[in-house]
Amino acid sequence: MRAPDIEPSLTILVVDDQAAARAVLRGELEHARHRVLEARSGAEALSLFLRHQPDLVLLDVEMPDHDGYWVARELRQAEPGGWTPIIFLSGLGNDLDLHRGIEAGGDDYLVKPVSAIVLAAKLRAMQRLLTMRNRLVTLSEELNEANQKLKHLVELDSLTGLVNRGGLDRGLFNEIVAARRDQLPLTLVMCDVDYFKLYNDSLGHLQGDACLRQVAELLKQVCRRPRDVAARYGGEEFALILPNTPRSGAMTFARAFLRVMAKLALPHPDSPVAGHVTVSGGITTCVPDASTTAQGMIMRADEALYAAKAHGRNRFFSFEMQLDTEEHLSTQHGDLS
Ligand SMILES: [Mg+2]
Incomplete structure (x- = not known):
């Protein structure tokens, strides 16, 4: 797996109840120079998410207590107006209910054990989306600012400089x-x-x-x-x-x-x-x-x-x-x- 050479490294939250699965992902991601946060449960995932605001979440579907769908919904609610990509991880032979995953707020999914090549490709795709989204957010903020200035100008009387x-x-x-x-x-x-x-x-x-x-x-x-x-x-x-x-x-x-x-x-x-x-x-x-x-x-x-x-x-x-x-x-x- 080659480290991305254009996109900056990401902070990635890995959520999986199995230590072995987390270790494999950590290895791949750190090799690609990303920073990794690990959560063993849905509750821990939510608290790490709020505290560290990761750039991306890799989220196991099947976990005791709260499953991945629950976590995805909670994460989406925790950032109204924001968008952190969520990629579901589903077990082999345990087909992800794709529809349910998207409904819960997921963006994509991977089948475990995760192939290093597929993981790298998906991360790059998500990084591109993130970059585009950030550009759009910046643009719309600039547009908003320009509109405010324009409104101010429109509300001034040209002769006296007072409000019109x-x-x-x-x-x-x-x-x-x-x-x-x-x-x-x-x-x-x-x-x-x-x-x-x-x-x-x-x-x-x-x-x-x-x-x-x-x-x-x-x-x-x-x-x-x-x-x-x-x-x-x-x-x-x-x-x-x-x-x-x-x-x-x-x-x-x-x-x-x-x-x-x-x-x-x-x-x-x-x-x-x-x-x-x-x-x-x-x-x-x-x-x-x-x-x-x-x-x-x-x-x-x-x-x-x-x-x-x-x-x-x-x-x-x-x-x-x-x-x-x-x-x-x-x-x-x-x-x-
Ligand atoms: Mg699991």
């Missing part, structure tokens, strides 16, 4: 599930640039794009926690998902954002609200229950946004708090949270 609407919908859905499970408050903020059409009309669309990028940058800076998501909902509309954020926290966030906007003071010559670019926002906060949906939260935040506009813009409004950021600023002595 598709990403927002998916993220909001996931956070609702998580917040419902953990019984934590989830906040959604919808906001948009006040009088953005007037801004574009007076300064042009390129400047309009630059303005959106700057607002997006500020939103990103304010959403600092790893799970916070800032998204561009469309046009001059933005949305923020703030997990584990109670109503008071959402208001604090909104005030901080208005402060940085005022500090940035991007000129907006035709704004009826202020001399600079301003933003209005609607906030909704809840501990989600079975009836909470992403659409429902978006609608509620949108209604709050309209209320903020109706109250004079350049402010954030929350129905749950019956409060906007302006009132909050003018009544800072009160404990309104």
Whole structure:
């Protein structure tokens, strides 16, 4: 028997209740430079299999206690998604029930006493299958990774680099599930640039794009926690998902954002609200229950946004708090949270 010169050596688990049979196989396999583990029973086979994760199993059919079929089924169950080749060994004149062997999870069989040439040939065939399978597994993992990257790219807004609407919908859905499970408050903020059409009309669309990028940058800076998501909902509309954020926290966030906007003071010559670019926002906060949906939260935040506009813009409004950021600023002595 010639040692395989291309394929690497294998760790092979030999399962046979007869010491003589195991010794013969060990001799052949070690001659071919494979590493051999020996088990005398089904139970021992299972424990060695779990501990050493061999590349291949040679499995006697007839054994006291658990037979080879039982062992094959147990091995298959022990590695869901994995595949270690199993070759059954059947006694001479004791025909292997091939169908039963395959059903139990076996891949091939050999008749004892095992011919060295046949054994070597079968091992090489199994090695080839193993190599191909590993290549496929690697390929599918790479494909999966590429898909994840692609998905991430597809969910980004090209102008601002924020998550786009598709990403927002998916993220909001996931956070609702998580917040419902953990019984934590989830906040959604919808906001948009006040009088953005007037801004574009007076300064042009390129400047309009630059303005959106700057607002997006500020939103990103304010959403600092790893799970916070800032998204561009469309046009001059933005949305923020703030997990584990109670109503008071959402208001604090909104005030901080208005402060940085005022500090940035991007000129907006035709704004009826202020001399600079301003933003209005609607906030909704809840501990989600079975009836909470992403659409429902978006609608509620949108209604709050309209209320903020109706109250004079350049402010954030929350129905749950019956409060906007302006009132909050003018009544800072009160404990309104
Ligand atoms: Mg036996």
